[in-house]
Amino acid sequence: MPLPSGNQQWPPAALDSVRDKLTVWDAWYCGDPNALAAVYGGQGGTDPGGTGFFSSERGGWRAAVGRTLQRWFWGQPTPSGEQRSKLHVPVASDIARTSADLLFSEPPTVKGPDDTTTKRLGELVDDGLHGTLLEAAELAAALGGVYLRVVWDRETYPAPWLDAHPASNAVPEWQWGRLSAVTFWRVLEADGDRVIRHLERHEPGFILHGLYEGSRDNLGTKVPLTDHAATAGIARALTSGDAIATGITQLTAVYVPNMRPNRLWRGNPAAAHLGRPDIAGTEPLLDALDEVYSSWMRDIEIGKGRIIVPGAYLESNGPGEGASWDPDRRVYSPLNLLPRSGDGATIEAVQFQIRVTEHRDTAQDLLEQILRSAGYSTQTFGEQGDAAVTATEVVSRNRMSFTTRNRKIVYWRPALDTAVETLLAIDKVVFGTNVTVGPPTIEFGDSISEDPKTLAETAELLNRAEATSRDTLVRMLHPDWEDEQVEAEVDRILEETGRLVADPTLTGAEGPSDAGFPSDGGGSRP
Structure with missing residues (x-):
């Protein structure tokens, strides 16, 4: 088209x-x-x-x-x-x-x-x-x-x-x-x-x-x-x-x-x-x-805090120039107020809610x-x-x-x-x-991402209950690893814990040890 x-x-x-x-x-x-x-x-x-x-x-x-x-x-x-x-x-x-x-x-x-x-x-x-x-x-x-x-x-x-x-x-x-x-x-x-x-x-x-x-x-x-x-x-x-x-x-x-x-x-x-x-x-x-x-x-x-002062408090700026107050004194504006009975010149604070x-x-x-x-x-x-x-x-x-x-x-x-x-x-x-x-x-x-402490505690409980394999535990702790990295880590763990030993029936071969598992006399795992 x-x-x-x-x-x-x-x-x-x-x-x-x-x-x-x-x-x-x-x-x-x-x-x-x-x-x-x-x-x-x-x-x-x-x-x-x-x-x-x-x-x-x-x-x-x-x-x-x-x-x-x-x-x-x-x-x-x-x-x-x-x-x-x-x-x-x-x-x-x-x-x-x-x-x-x-x-x-x-x-x-x-x-x-x-x-x-x-x-x-x-x-x-x-x-x-x-x-x-x-x-x-x-x-x-x-x-x-x-x-x-x-x-x-x-x-x-x-x-x-x-x-x-x-x-x-x-x-x-x-x-x-x-x-x-x-x-x-x-x-x-x-x-x-x-x-x-x-x-x-x-x-x-x-x-x-x-x-x-x-x-x-x-x-x-x-x-x-x-x-x-x-x-x-x-x-x-x-x-x-x-x-x-x-x-x-x-x-x-x-x-x-x-x-x-x-x-x-x-x-x-x-x-x-x-x-x-x-x-x-x-x-x-x-x-x-x-x-x-x-x-x-x-x-x-x-609601900014302001004060109202009598005009007499202001400083004259000269003829025709009005009067002013130093801004640092926080003056809002001059107001010509009639003094109340008994009051002198007063300063009144104004603060809205x-x-x-x-x-x-x-x-x-x-x-x-x-x-x-x-x-x-x-x-x-x-x-x-x-x-x-x-x-x-x-x-x-x-x-x-x-x-x-x-x-x-x-x-x-x-x-x-x-x-x-x-x-x-x-x-x-x-x-x-x-x-x-x-x-x-x-x-x-x-x-x-789960924090390492929580993951480690979960892995320990699963391992203690014998509810999962080493491979699964490693993948749980390292979800971003490739298969080769996981397999290598499992082998290192088994070797360090003594589970990876030479298989007497296979020359030069290695395999997981049966240590820790009961035998029925024929060498098989339960």
């Missing part, structure tokens, strides 16, 4: 509702007060994420919610003559980061169909895959999904790699619920109403590239890739027209949904298979939390509601202090968070399997490596 023709709306009209929600979610994720004020109130702002999806396409963050909903805290304009004092609490970005940490705080273990492929995968994984997965997981939690695409450039690097691409700059196509093609785009230039875009379309067997010169709302006319420095190198790699033949049948991009179903777009064929972000449905609570913290800070500002307890309790309840709706335990965000606990206690306290993690792994595992298999296919076809292309074995790391 060819690239889009010029003179059409971009992004496509079918994604208008998607664009509106992504505008809102991206504003919460970026955490820029200007973006939030623009999205909810239509006030001017810029794209803090720098993606080009919103600002360069629409001339600034537009009011995606609408000015009719003025009850939104961020939709209320700042009164004339006052400075904006609204405070933003970055809960949305904290949730996205925590989601990524729960999934990939430890790198996944990736193995191929054979030893040669596993070794090559180890090289590719060590080449930055862990960082890419952390970035991708955070973007997925923030925007509802993320794309992993296979990228290579033989002129600059001798291996392919995976790249995380945000869902905000992609137009997906679906067939029976599966991604059949996707078009990524980026804005290369935006000068007034003139916008230059680069489109990159992935479909089975091919990657198509196109350069377009249009307006903020229109794709415009297709121009040669050599017309812009950012795409001139791509033009040299084209194999047929505007396409690069990949040499494989797989699609060189996969979509990873954060969570499904997406409750908003079930009836939209163009978006029904997109995922939903962690903060979906919590936007009013996030808005209310910012309002509470802003009110709390306003109480602190109003700061409603700490009311604000803190309200904010805490809102935060708990947001985290529960997002699928996380409050303990995951450090609400129970830093007291030392075992890994079992950590899992118990964070049960909801780990349940959410397991649900996300259900979506991440097949997508990552496909992406790694495609990476191997490109590595073999484009770079000529001797790898076996096939589904890899991927094991997600533990987000919580």
Whole structure:
């Protein structure tokens, strides 16, 4: 299927509702007060994420919610003559980061169909895959999904790699619920109403590239890739027209949904298979939390201790220059007060109440509601202090968070399997490596590591009960070891404990001793 023709709306009209929600979610994720004020109130702002999806396409963050909903805290304009004092609490970005940490705080273990492929995968994984997965997981939690695409450039690097691409700059196509093609785009230039875009379309067997010169709302006319420095190198790699033949049948991009179903777009064929972000449905609570913290800070500002002094206490600055007081004396302003009967000149202290307890309790309840709706335990965000606990206690306290993690792994595992298999296919076809292309074995790391003392106590109890083998105990204590390392360690333990002795029936052979085991007279173990 060819690239889009010029003179059409971009992004496509079918994604208008998607664009509106992504505008809102991206504003919460970026955490820029200007973006939030623009999205909810239509006030001017810029794209803090720098993606080009919103600002360069629409001339600034537009009011995606609408000015009719003025009850939104961020939709209320700042009164004339006052400075904006609204405070933003970055809960949305904290949730996205925590989601990524729960999934990939430890790198996944990736193995191929054979030893040669596993070794090559180890090289590719060590080449930055862990960082890419952390970035991708955070973007997925923030925007509802993320794309992993296979990228290579033989002129600059001798291996392919995976790249995380945000869902905000992609137009997906679906067939029976599966991604059949996707078009990524980026804005290369935006000068007034003139916008230059680069489109990159992935479909089975091919990657198509196109350069377009249009307006903020229109794709415009297709121009040669050599017309812009950012795409001139791509033009040299084209194999047929505007396409690069990949040499494989797989699609060189996969979509990873954060969570499904997406409750908003079930009836939209163009978006029904997109995922939903962690903060979906919590936007009013996030808005209310910012309002509470802003009110709390306003109480602190109003409640600053001040004193009121008679005008006679002020020092004259000369004729026509008024009077003043040294700021270090904490004077609020001069007031011409009539002295009361029996009073001389007095200094009066003014201190308003700061409603700490009311604000803190309200904010805490809102935060708990947001985290529960997002699928996380409050303990995951450090609400129970830093007291030392075992890994079992950590899992118990964070049960909801780990349940959410397991649900996300259900979506991440097949997508990552496909992406790694495609990476191997490109590595073999484009770079000529001797790898076996096939589904890899991927094991997600533990987000919580047991402390050595607890592991040692568990191993001792299992060994005393003779309920497990030495091999299992070593693997329990060293889950990251390879089979060869485990076998060597078991042999060393048996040798040091006197269990590994020469077998009198096999010359030069060694085997585990039967010492300590009763015999039935035939030399066999019970």
